[in-house]
Amino acid sequence: MNSKIPSLPILSILILLFSVSLKSYGQIGPNLGQTDSWMKSAVAAMERNDYESANGIFRNLIDSGLPLPEEMPYYFAETLFQLGQYDNSANFLNKYLELSGFTGKHYDGAKELQEKLEGPLHAIQTCQLCDRKGYRYKVCFSCDGKKEIQQDCDYCKAKGVVGCSRCGGTGMITKKNIFNIVEYFECERCSGKGRLTCPVCEGSLKEVSACKTCGGSGRLASEVLCDHQAEPEHTH
Incomplete structure (x- = not known):
């Protein structure tokens, strides 16, 4: 018995699906080729030191x-190590070991790099001159390292006084x-003035608060990798 030829509607659907598959392949193919090209260029740059x-690629x-290719995190970790970006290097190295495990092509190299990272990472963790990623601190530009900033008091709107809540600002x-006869008395809280010294700025019109830019630390991370050496003091 001859097999039946698909009806026209079904045949049209099959052709449409095949066309979509070809179109998708045409879109994906160049992307995968681009990935392979970038990887080869990056590895070649590493071989030239x-x-x-390589970092840019x-x-x-x-x-x-x-x-991302399976081996990419390892190569990137090695590149970052050579550039002194030890924290980032450790992050990508851990990701490589997590994804590839001991079956990874560069497992031995990854374990060796892991050992080489121990010293630099310990230096970062114990250094007071840099953040936990190894970037040297700089003085906060908002508070100039003072950790606090002074600004107009928001509570009293820089007036130095606020209305008395007991008498509603009337003084009585x-x-x-x-x-049952209403009698009027001078407000004891504000001494009949109807206002009180601002409890926040204490009448100075200014309030001091922790610097929001640096979180009250007086410093920010710079883009300079730390050498963990204090800068020499300049004598005049």
């Missing part, structure tokens, strides 16, 4: 959103006597 170029690959309070 041109780690700055790897970052372009990450920013592209394309699927009312009470009914035993004959």
